[in-house]
């Protein structure tokens with residue numbers, strides 16, 4: 001796995017690079033947003049610090065998202081909830097809080113890459129639930145004729161719920177399916193992605209909260 005580390009702090013960057021290399025991945029590091037935009041093509045996972053010297057990290061994220069499907073993990077300072085929420089809404093797959101714990105970093109990289117590589121497999125088909133159509137092959141979802149601009153994670157979340165239409169999907173199942181581990185995953189990431197997905201769907205009541213259990217969309221997957 002080729003991992004791009006976008007981080008202007010030398011000591012943080014070298015610690016991340018060592019961690020990535022210790023797991024057998026190849027790490028490359030750039031310290032400016034502009035370099036990240038130039039270098040992203042050679043990499044399968046991107047670790048993105050949000051405080052960069054040249055371009056705001058969130059702008060780098062949005063620009064990267066327009067050109068790559070590679071998983072992007074943002075690195076944030078502790079308690080910077082606003083950046084986390086904005087980052088996830090702008091297309092980040094997950095986030096890591098600095099100082100980044102080695103085990104957590106490696107688990108997240110493994111989880112996001114497993115999810116991304118798996119999503120391309122399986123029999124190509126389209127699921128329709130009520131007004132919502134999910135094209136698993138093209139990875140495009142629509143409400144009637146309105147195509148939705150979903151992030152990779154929002155799409156995965158919607159397709160998981162649509163595949164299980166009519167039954168409850170627990171939070172643990174979602175965390176496990178999307179991030180590979182219900183216990184290491186960020187529960188808050190799920191909330192943010194879910195909120196964003198709902199606002200893009202504009203179908204109040206389509207995704208129903210089953211209090212204390214999980215979520216359900218009504219209907220039969222067709």
Ligand code: CA
Nearest residue numbers: 008049051052
């Ligand atoms: Ca920084």
